[in-house]
Amino acid sequence: MSSVVQLIRSSALADAPYASAATAPPASRLIFLAGACPLDDDGRTVAPHDYAAQAARCVETLSTALEAAGATLTDIISTRVLVASADRADLVTAWDVVHTAFGDHEVPSTLLGVTVLGYPDQLVEIEAVAVVAA
Template sequence: MSSAVQLIRSADLAAAPYAYAATAPAGSRLIFLAGACPLEDDGSTTAPGDYAAQAARCVETLDIALRASGATLSDIISTRVLVASSSQADLVTAWDVIHGAFGDHDAPSTLLGVTVLGYDHQLVEIEAIAAVAEDAR
């Protein structure tokens, strides 16, 4: 099934590794996902100190929540990626993993460095909104 999400680009803006905007048609069902965190099944934090491993686990968590909602990564309309670091290199490390997981579906995203996240040793979190056709469940 094809996604209801339409990614929007503009030749009038700088080239970027993501779409600048996205829309979904009227009648789409929006899915607002809680922040996907790098938690293992036992509640422990994945790979303390490892931005890439935590980003990968966040994508896995996001994917599971999407499937439970009747959606996939290609239904994401936008994301916000939070990285607990003041180092741009750490943000890029997390971003590269997340961006790679999305492949050609480069939904609009905001990448932020933050002071601290909610779980012990947590370095990465992904917030997302998805859109699916109303009859897709």
């Protein structure tokens, strides 16, 4: 099933690896996802000190939550990627994993460096909103 999300790029803005905006038809159903965290099945943080591995686990968690809601990554209309670091290289490491997982579906996204996240040893969290046909 194809996504109802329409990605919008503006030639008046700098080229970026994500759309500058996205829309969905009026008869769509929004899915607000909790922040996807890098937790294993027992609730422990995976891969302490590894930004890439935690980002990958967050994408897996996000995909599982989407599946439960009847959606996939291509139904996401926006993301916010939170990275517990003041070092830009750590943010880019996490972003590269997330961007690769989304492939050509380059949704509007915000990448933020934050002081701390909620779980012990947690370095990455992904917030997302998805949309599917009603």
